[in-house]
Amino acid sequence: MSIGKTTATTGFDLRDxxxxxxxxxxxxxxxxxxxxxxxxxxxxxxLFSMLKFTSVVAITGLGVTLTxxxxxxxxxxxxxxxxxxxxxxMTMVIYAQTGPVALIxxxxxxxxxxxxxxxxxxxxxxxxxxxxxATMFTIMGLKLVPVDGQSVSSGLILRDxxxxxxxxxxxxxxxxxxxxxxxxxxxAIFFSLAFVVWIFLxxxxxxxxxxxxxxxxxxxxxAGVKVQRYRALAYVLSGVFASIGGxxxxxxIGQGDISAGNSLLLDAVAVSLVGxxxxxxxxxxxWGTTLGAVLIGIVITxxxxxxxxxxxQDVVKGLVLLTALIFSFTLSRRKSRFxxxx
Amino acid sequence: xxxAVEVRNISMAFGSNQVLTGVDLTIDKxxxxxxxxxxxxxxxxxxxxxxxxxxxxxxxxxxxxxxxTIDSPTTAKAAGIExxxxxxxxxxIPGLTVAENLLFERIVSGEISRTVSLKTIVNEAEKIAxxxxxxxxxxxxxxxxxxxxxxEQQMLILARALSRSPKLLILDEPTSALSNAESQNLFKFxxxxxxxxxxxxxxxxxxxxxxxxxKNLVVIRDxxxxxxxxxxxxxxxxxxxxxxxxELGQRNNFDYIQGNEVALKLEGVKLFKESxxxxxxxxxxxxxxxxxxxxxxxxxxxxxxxxxxxxxxxxMKFDGKNYKPTHPSDAVSSDIYLVPEDRAADSMIPxxxxxxxxxxxxxxxxxxxxxxxxxxxxxRGKQLVDDLKVVTxxxxxxxxxxxxxxQQKVVVGRWLQSKPKMMILDEPFRGVDIGARRDISKxxxxxxxxxxxxxxxxxxxxxxxxxxxRIIVLVEGKVVMDVNAGETSKEKIVNKMxxxx
Numbered sequence: 001m002s003i004g005k006t007t008a009t010t011g012f013d014l015r016d017x018x019x020x021x022x023x024x025x026x027x028x029x030x031x032x033x034x035x036x037x038x039x040x041x042x043x044x045x046x047l048f049s050m051l052k053f054t055s056v057v058a059i060t061g062l063g064v065t066l067t068x069x070x071x072x073x074x075x076x077x078x079x080x081x082x083x084x085x086x087x088x089x090m091t092m093v094i095y096a097q098t099g100p101v102a103l104i105x106x107x108x109x110x111x112x113x114x115x116x117x118x119x120x121x122x123x124x125x126x127x128x129x130x131x132x133x134a135t136m137f138t139i140m141g142l143k144l145v146p147v148d149g150q151s152v153s154s155g156l157i158l159r160d161x162x163x164x165x166x167x168x169x170x171x172x173x174x175x176x177x178x179x180x181x182x183x184x185x186x187x188a189i190f191f192s193l194a195f196v197v198w199i200f201l202x203x204x205x206x207x208x209x210x211x212x213x214x215x216x217x218x219x220x221x222x223a224g225v226k227v228q229r230y231r232a233l234a235y236v237l238s239g240v241f242a243s244i245g246g247x248x249x250x251x252x253i254g255q256g257d258i259s260a261g262n263s264l265l266l267d268a269v270a271v272s273l274v275g276x277x278x279x280x281x282x283x284x285x286x287w288g289t290t291l292g293a294v295l296i297g298i299v300i301t302x303x304x305x306x307x308x309x310x311x312x313q314d315v316v317k318g319l320v321l322l323t324a325l326i327f328s329f330t331l332s333r334r335k336s337r338f339x340x341x342x
Numbered sequence: 343x344x345x346a347v348e349v350r351n352i353s354m355a356f357g358s359n360q361v362l363t364g365v366d367l368t369i370d371k372x373x374x375x376x377x378x379x380x381x382x383x384x385x386x387x388x389x390x391x392x393x394x395x396x397x398x399x400x401x402x403x404x405x406x407x408x409x410x411t412i413d414s415p416t417t418a419k420a421a422g423i424e425x426x427x428x429x430x431x432x433x434x435i436p437g438l439t440v441a442e443n444l445l446f447e448r449i450v451s452g453e454i455s456r457t458v459s460l461k462t463i464v465n466e467a468e469k470i471a472x473x474x475x476x477x478x479x480x481x482x483x484x485x486x487x488x489x490x491x492x493x494e495q496q497m498l499i500l501a502r503a504l505s506r507s508p509k510l511l512i513l514d515e516p517t518s519a520l521s522n523a524e525s526q527n528l529f530k531f532x533x534x535x536x537x538x539x540x541x542x543x544x545x546x547x548x549x550x551x552x553x554x555x556x557k558n559l560v561v562i563r564d565x566x567x568x569x570x571x572x573x574x575x576x577x578x579x580x581x582x583x584x585x586x587x588x589e590l591g592q593r594n595n596f597d598y599i600q601g602n603e604v605a606l607k608l609e610g611v612k613l614f615k616e617s618x619x620x621x622x623x624x625x626x627x628x629x630x631x632x633x634x635x636x637x638x639x640x641x642x643x644x645x646x647x648x649x650x651x652x653x654x655x656x657x658m659k660f661d662g663k664n665y666k667p668t669h670p671s672d673a674v675s676s677d678i679y680l681v682p683e684d685r686a687a688d689s690m691i692p693x694x695x696x697x698x699x700x701x702x703x704x705x706x707x708x709x710x711x712x713x714x715x716x717x718x719x720x721x722r723g724k725q726l727v728d729d730l731k732v733v734t735x736x737x738x739x740x741x742x743x744x745x746x747x748x749q750q751k752v753v754v755g756r757w758l759q760s761k762p763k764m765m766i767l768d769e770p771f772r773g774v775d776i777g778a779r780r781d782i783s784k785x786x787x788x789x790x791x792x793x794x795x796x797x798x799x800x801x802x803x804x805x806x807x808x809x810x811x812r813i814i815v816l817v818e819g820k821v822v823m824d825v826n827a828g829e830t831s832k833e834k835i836v837n838k839m840x841x842x843x
Contacts, residue, residue: 204712205705212702215691222650222688223703224674283693 019280019331023324027295034302041305048184052176054297055190056081056245056252060264061271061289062197063241068272068284069201070234071214072121072128076135077242077268080113082261084246086143088172089152089256096166103172103247110243111236113139118232132235136265144258152256168254175251186248191290193241198286210234211283242268270321271296277327296320345407346371346541347392347423347510352401354387361387362399362565369510369558374532374542376556378584380801381636381772384565385545389512392543393425394418405509419447422509426499430519433499434487441467441483444502460484470505475534493524500531504540511535512543517551518637522616529555547636548818549577549840577840578833585803585836596787598811598828601628605764605795606647606665606678610656613639613646617819619656624764629787629796631810631827633803635839639819640799641683644768647797648680649673660764674703679757683768685746689753696737696744697723700756707760722759730755731781747778754782764795771805783809803832803839815839 034041060077067074084106091102113135120131148159154167178185201207212220213227221227245268249260274295275288299320300313349367353360362384369375379385390396392403397413403421404410410421418425427433434443439460444467448454454463464483471478476497490498496516503511513532517525532542532555546552552559553575561569561583568583606624617639624630634640645651647658649667658665660676667673673680682688690699701708701719708719723737730751734744741752750770757765767786771779786809790796800806806813813830815823815838823830823838 203714205709205714206712208698208714209702209705212691212694215693216687218687219689219691220702222648222670222680222682224669224671225702226669226671 015331016280019277019327021279022327023274023278023291023295026323027291027298030295030302031298034298034305038302038305041302044182046301046305048182048187050297050301051187051190051294052184053301054293055186056249057264057267057271057296058190058290058293059193059248060242060245060268061275061293062193062286063238063245064268064272065275065284065286065289066197066201066210066234066241067128067238068276069207069210069214070231071217072231072234073132073269074117074235074238074242075129075132075265075269076113076117076139077238077245078261078263078265079136079140080110080239080242080261081246081249081264082258083109083113083139083143084243085250085253085260086147086152086256086258088247088250089168090146092168092172093152093154093156093164093166093256094147094158099169099172102169106243106247106250107240110239110241110246112239113242114236114239115232117235117239121235122228122232147256147258149258151258154255168251173251173254176248177251189244189248190293193244194286194290198290201286206230206233214283267296267317270317273321273328274324277324280327282328292324344371345369346405347543348404348407349388349392350402350404352388352391352399352403354391354396354399360565362391365401365562365565365567367560367567369541369543371509371541372536372539373557374536374544374555375558375560376544376546376552377560377562378545378547378552378580379562380584383562383584385562386514387565388562389425389514389543389545392418392423392510392512394423419506419508422507423512424503424506424508424510425512426496426503426514426516428515428518430492430495430499433502434490434495436486436488438487439464439484440478440487440490440498443487443498444470444483444505446502447506470501474501474504474531476501492519493521493527496520496524496528497531500528504535508540510541510543512545514545515547516544517546517548525551549635550818553577578837581836581840585801598826599628599791600811600826601625601790601795603627605660607659608647608656609658611643611646611658612654612656613642613816613819615654620821622814622821622824624795624797625812626795627790627793628811629790629798629809630812630814631806632797632799632814632816633801633806633835633839634799634816635801637818638801638816640801640816641768642819643816644680644682644766644797644799647673647764647766648678650680677761677763679703679760679762679765681750681754681757681765681767681770683772685749685753685773690741690749692742693740695723696727696732696734696739696741696752699741699752700726700737700759703756704760726752726755726759729759730785745775745778746773747775750774751778751782754785758785758789762789762794764797765789766797766799768799769801770798771800771802779805779808803835807832807835817841 040046060081064074064077087109088102088106091097091105117132117135120126121128154164156164158164176186180188209225210230212225213230217227246261253260271292272284272289274292276282276284278288278291281288296317299316303312303316345368347369349365352362352365354362365388377385391399394412394415394417402409403412405421412418412421435446441464442449445454445463464480467483468480516528520528535542544556557573559571559575559580560567561580563584563586569580571580603626604623605626608622610619612619632640646653649670649672697719700722708715720737727734727737732748732751734748741749754770770782786796798806798809807827810827813825813827813835814821815835817839822841
């Protein structure tokens with residue numbers, strides 16, 4: 001590790017610089033490259049559609065970030081988002097309820113999954129990764145039971161032979177399609193939530209305490225912190241965030257696709273992990289997760305416009321994640337303590 | 343008596359830190375030699391050298407009068423030295439049967455073929471077990487090792503060590519997880535080993551055990567052998583040598599203050615399942631010093647009062663009211679604070695600044711509607727730095743980057759600043775330089791003068807004499823002395839500490 005070894009006297013440490021700004025630099029370079037070689041990439045529409053595309057991953061990733069802050073990791077977020085898609089479709093199509101009802105059902109569903117995770121982890125003392133893995137499989141299967149394993153869309157034939165009475169409401173479909181000024185609603189939700197999580201983690205007592213728990217739970221406990229309550233809170237919030245991601249996804253697809261959300265887990269965990277390396281913080285943080293999501297959005301949009309095949313995406317995501325992990329673990333001088341041990 | 347193992351002029355350093363200096367030690371055949379020393383005295387280094395964990399030492403090891411080279415655990419075993427380490431759970435391999443555990447080393451070394459049937463292994467294991475008078479049936483040997491109780495696991499590890507007929511058996515605090523009855527069984531077993539001519543090196547902090555078992559006693563401090571005795575032992579002398587006679591220069595340059603109002607009352611409190619219950623009153627406006635060797639129950643007492651551990655039996659009253667903390671937060675909200683023994687593990691959050699560390703227990707006070715009051719926090723950090731004379735660049739400095747003494751000032755200071763009613767400090771002077779120790783002592787005494795009940799727990803007599811008005815000696819979970827500091831002496835305290843149950 002010779003990088004930066006001798007530069008202490010000059011006041012500029014290349015290794016520190018790379019650890020701190022490497023990721024932002026890579027993002028900017030890629031952006032400039034795509035923008036200068038592909039005229040379509042420059043258009044405002046492309047930018048916003050890129051952000052819109054990445055918003056589901058980003059919002060879910062923000063929830064994962066919260067669980068990583070307390071030293072855990074929520075592996076059930078993809079399944080929770082998928083559950084939200086099915087729940088919203090069931091509420092509107094099968095039970096012919098309104099959009100707002102669907103919205104409430106979905107958010108409650110997410111909070112309930114979070115509570116269940118918290119129960120497994122805090123009360124039954126199952127390690128975070130294993131508990132949320134079990135939850136993931138359970139809800140992936142469970143959500144199929146009431147819909148007999150079928151995707152739910154309007155005109156669905158029900159078990160008793162009748163036709164499902166409802167459909168996705170216009171209002172619900174607007175979640176993904178509406179704009180606030182020039183900004184698509186999902187992008188606005190994404191940025192607002194990122195801002196809220198950022199404030200929560202850096203400016204409030206709860207965020208501060210959650211970081212303490214993630215770094216040294218025993219020291220936090222002996223300082224009088226109710227560690228288990230905060231861990232439970234993180235999982236409930238993570239469940240709610242995943243269900244918000246699921247809402248947008250459901251509104252985008254416009255039907256209760258049973259495979260929706262399946263690929264979300266890896267992306268959401270990846271952006272949170274990428275986020276830990278931003279600005280050399282070596283800890284999960286909202287700003288990093290946001291930037292991680294945007295970076296992956298840029299790369300994928302750029303590569304798609306450049307005509308790379310779809311399977312190149314996963315290779316690129318993998319490489320981005322790997323680079324981020326090298327920044328966090330290999331190059332950073334700070335000790336990273338945010339990945340839970342099983 | 344013939345010596346089994348002789349250690350000549352062994353020295354070892356970690357970098358610039360000299361841990362052992364010219365250690366000579368003779369361990370006789372068929373006898374138990376006890377090794378006594380405080381934390382960091384060099385005991386474990388010596389054990390690790392003998393068991394082949396460390397190889398970068400100077401000096402000679404002789405077995406049966408012949409010099410041997412010990413540079414790895416394998417060569418140590420080959421030379422006839424077996425070690426049973428303190429942690430029992432690290433010695434058994436989960437998921438394997440009792441028999442496989444018993445023969446584990448021989449299976450790994452290939453001495454027993456890896457494809458041999460379990461039946462053969464069980465037969466072989468049975469031979470070993472019966473040779474050691476362990477009445478373990480074949481079906482027991484076939485069980486998973488986790489079905490054994492902790493005492494039986496201990497015996498298993500011992501049996502494994504003995505299956506190679508060692509010349510020297512090293513036992514490192516073998517009773518720390520055992521009950522009294524189980525310990526007595528172990529001692530019978532050890533006596534039996536002695537009669538077979540095995541030399542035993544026994545490490546323990548429990549003087550009563552050493553008294554019962556050992557023929558010879560060796561006291562180590564600061565990497566040197568300070569005292570060697572044969573039974574009957576003078577415990578007074580041994581403890582004095584173990585704890586050291588530090589410069590007694592500025593002792594007691596303070597006026598004792600006599601608290602009389604009771605702050606905390608303990609009734610029928612037990613520190614260990616098998617120790618006896620006691621009552622204790624801790625007074626306001628006084629520094630109460632509790633002293634005891636490792637394992638005497640000091641940390642247990644501190645944690646029970648602070649709500650970090652559950653009370654085994656008995657109850658507590660604080661300010662005349664029932665006090666039943668179930669979580670440290672209960673103690674904190676009663677203004678009872680604890681500075682735990684292990685700074686890095688129990689007080690500090692890695693990469694946190696002085697200011698953040700200072701406010702963590704009082705986040706409610708330092709926030710409005712959840713939003714942290716950055717300005718107040720920063721003022722608190724600065725006050726802490728000024729107040730306790732923390733040597734640092736600023737209150738934003740990372741606590742990990744400070745020296746041990748200054749780290750301690752931060753973790754003590756954060757409680758001092760928040761008006762404690764009772765303050766408990768567990769080994770507050772460990773790894774702290776003399777200057778910081780003086781500063782902390784002074785602050786703690788000033789605090790007591792303002793009507794606060796202060797409890798300082800330590801294993802060093804001088805540290806306690808330097809700070810306390812009242813002195814309580816704990817031995818194996820029992821209060822054996824409770825006097826005013828002005829009416830006692832180091833001699834008397836050491837005497838009490840060395841009282842053998």
